Amino acid sequence: MVTSSLDYVCTLIAPTDKPGFSEEFINAFFAVLTASAVAVNSTRILSKDRAVDYDIQVSASEIFEVKISLFELSNKAGIDIVFQPAGDARRSKGLVVFDMDSTLIQQEVIDMIAAYANVEEEVSKITAAAMNGEIDFNQSLSQRVGLLAGIPSTVFESLKSQIVFTPGARQLTHALNKLGVKTAVLSGGFIPLAKWVQAELGLDYAHANTLEISEDGTQLTGRTLGTVVNGHVKGQLLEEIATKENLDLSRTVAVGDGSNDLIMMGVAGFGVAFNAKPAVQEKAPSKLNTESLLDILYIFGYNDEEITELIN
Ligand SMILES: [Mg+2]
Incomplete structure (x- = not known):
């Protein structure tokens, strides 16, 4: 079955009073992406230690699952993960x-x-x-x-x-x-x-x-x-x-x-x-x-x- 892939941006935002992304958190983040065969195309630092963008490609059938897993990880780690469609509207x-x-x-x-x-x-x-x-x-x-x-x-x-x-x-x-x-x-x-x-x-x-x-x-x-x-x-x-x-x-x-x-x-x-x-x-x-x-x-x-x- 061929499913289409969609372009999304995933932004990680660390709390003001607790900047930085631990290795453990980044590993868990990539584990979620890997589990759903998400491709990471590029990375942009928006703020040193506080905010980073990942341009990703997700298969349409996996979006719901990826969103849920990232939401759970976000709550556990105390780091916001914003998942949104890529494109000019952002x-x-x-x-x-x-x-x-x-x-x-x-x-x-x-x-x-x-x-x-x-x-x-x-x-x-x-x-x-x-x-x-x-x-x-x-x-x-x-x-x-x-x-x-x-x-x-x-x-x-x-x-x-x-x-x-x-x-x-x-x-x-x-x-x-x-x-x-x-x-x-x-x-x-x-x-x-x-x-x-x-x-x-x-x-x-x-x-x-x-x-x-x-x-x-x-x-x-x-x-x-x-x-x-x-x-x-x-x-x-x-x-x-x-x-x-x-x-x-x-x-x-x-x-x-x-x-x-x-x-x-x-x-x-x-x-x-x-x-x-x-x-x-x-x-x-x-x-x-x-x-x-x-x-x-x-x-x-x-x-x-x-x-x-x-x-x-
Ligand atoms: Mg109110």
């Missing part, structure tokens, strides 16, 4: 969309508001129920937002100074701007902070949920207004932006950490689960568990020299 991105909470920023905004309002325990109970699949995103959002009724509408102003951006978020978005790549934050959180994050990072688009404000403008009513930005809507928004920018979906990427980011990762040409929950990492097109969002540029095929130029 480098020539047109749009990158990001989740906000625990992706572009380190916190979950709903938890910050809850702390502000002293309803942390109630909110985390609802969050846990949503994570266990007992209630869906829309239900959990409306229940959590309901707990925020009566909070001063100035809450977002006071939260801004507490927001911590994820390492590499500023450099990555700066680099993408320089490359002419459109960027967006698509958040299941709230628009005042998503707009602020958009302005801070120079993003092209921001979409999130709107919290209703009382008629006199002083407090939150505990309700949202308009369409709830859930996982499905994030996927739709990605498509809408791509259409507006006249971009083929193959040139789009979605980055997020939660299960409600999986749909947009599926809609996009490629997806990156960034420091995501294990179940999300398993289902996402790729995973990155390093400290910095800037490492996404290795996934796009840029080397350290090019990255330095892009961030300056």
Whole structure:
């Protein structure tokens, strides 16, 4: 039986705080490739001790097996292995969309508001129920937002100074701007902070949920207004932006950490689960568990020299 071979790129990315690839790991990596008769055509160092590209040829019938084996090896070794089709789409991105909470920023905004309002325990109970699949995103959002009724509408102003951006978020978005790549934050959180994050990072688009404000403008009513930005809507928004920018979906990427980011990762040409929950990492097109969002540029095929130029 003749099966066709396809060109892929396999990128190994070592953690920031533990650079280098041990001989044992490299041997295990090649053992996986050899077991599936994968041919390695060329190798490129993207970053000394941190990132390396292997151009490989895999028989179509072996791709699934190779991906699974590399995923297992990656988890065991604590080194990210990104497996993606070779070709121009890898480098020539047109749009990158990001989740906000625990992706572009380190916190979950709903938890910050809850702390502000002293309803942390109630909110985390609802969050846990949503994570266990007992209630869906829309239900959990409306229940959590309901707990925020009566909070001063100035809450977002006071939260801004507490927001911590994820390492590499500023450099990555700066680099993408320089490359002419459109960027967006698509958040299941709230628009005042998503707009602020958009302005801070120079993003092209921001979409999130709107919290209703009382008629006199002083407090939150505990309700949202308009369409709830859930996982499905994030996927739709990605498509809408791509259409507006006249971009083929193959040139789009979605980055997020939660299960409600999986749909947009599926809609996009490629997806990156960034420091995501294990179940999300398993289902996402790729995973990155390093400290910095800037490492996404290795996934796009840029080397350290090019990255330095892009961030300056
Ligand atoms: Mg998130």
